[in-house]
Amino acid sequence: MGTPSEIMSHESPIPFDHNRIGAAAVYCSDGRFGEQVDDLLFKTLKLPRYDRLVVPGGAACLAGHFTAYREEEGVAEQLRFLLAVHEVRHVVLIAHQDCAYYTQWLHVRPIQLEDRQRADLGKAVRHVKRFGIDLVVSAYFARRQGDRVSFERVHV
Numbered sequence: 001m002g003t004p005s006e007i008m009s010h011e012s013p014i015p016f017d018h019n020r021i022g023a024a025a026v027y028c029s030d031g032r033f034g035e036q037v038d039d040l041l042f043k044t045l046k047l048p049r050y051d052r053l054v055v056p057g058g059a060a061c062l063a064g065h066f067t068a069y070r071e072e073e074g075v076a077e078q079l080r081f082l083l084a085v086h087e088v089r090h091v092v093l094i095a096h097q098d099c100a101y102y103t104q105w106l107h108v109r110p111i112q113l114e115d116r117q118r119a120d121l122g123k124a125v126r127h128v129k130r131f132g133i134d135l136v137v138s139a140y141f142a143r144r145q146g147d148r149v150s151f152e153r154v155h156v
């Protein structure tokens with residue numbers, strides 16, 4: 001095992017499958033939740049190889065915050081690209097507990113955080129649904145429970 005800069009090549013044992021699944025997920029860059037998000041998408045939602053649109057705050061960037069309007073334009077454009085070119089028909093939006101994008105960038109107080117995130121998921125779902133009448137859009141909230149992460153469906 002060398003340091004990352006010393007490793008010159010790596011062959012992944014995971015086989016490549018060229019089939020697209022027609023789904024995309026939008027969620028926060030916070031890498032501590034990454035594997036659990038994959039687990040939700042792969043195993044529970046049965047969406048292996050889903051397209052990832054990962055940005056700080058995740059779907060917060062689709063909820064119409066003035067302080068995130070530049071990110072909103074970018075994320076919306078990137079998502080529309082995936083819908084058109086990768087023929088995405090199912091979009092999953094995921095927010096996570098204690099998201100620093102909300103507390104540090106949007107200055108949401110911790111006591112208001114989850115309510116705000118759930119409201120934003122609702123706005124983001126409505127925003128994404130306007131991108132296509134045949135789109136299925138669902139939302140989840142990721143919560144830490146001890147050393148585990150649970151995902152709750154958010155009905156909007």
Ligand SMILES: [Zn+2]
Nearest residue numbers: 028030099100
């Ligand atoms: Zn976050």
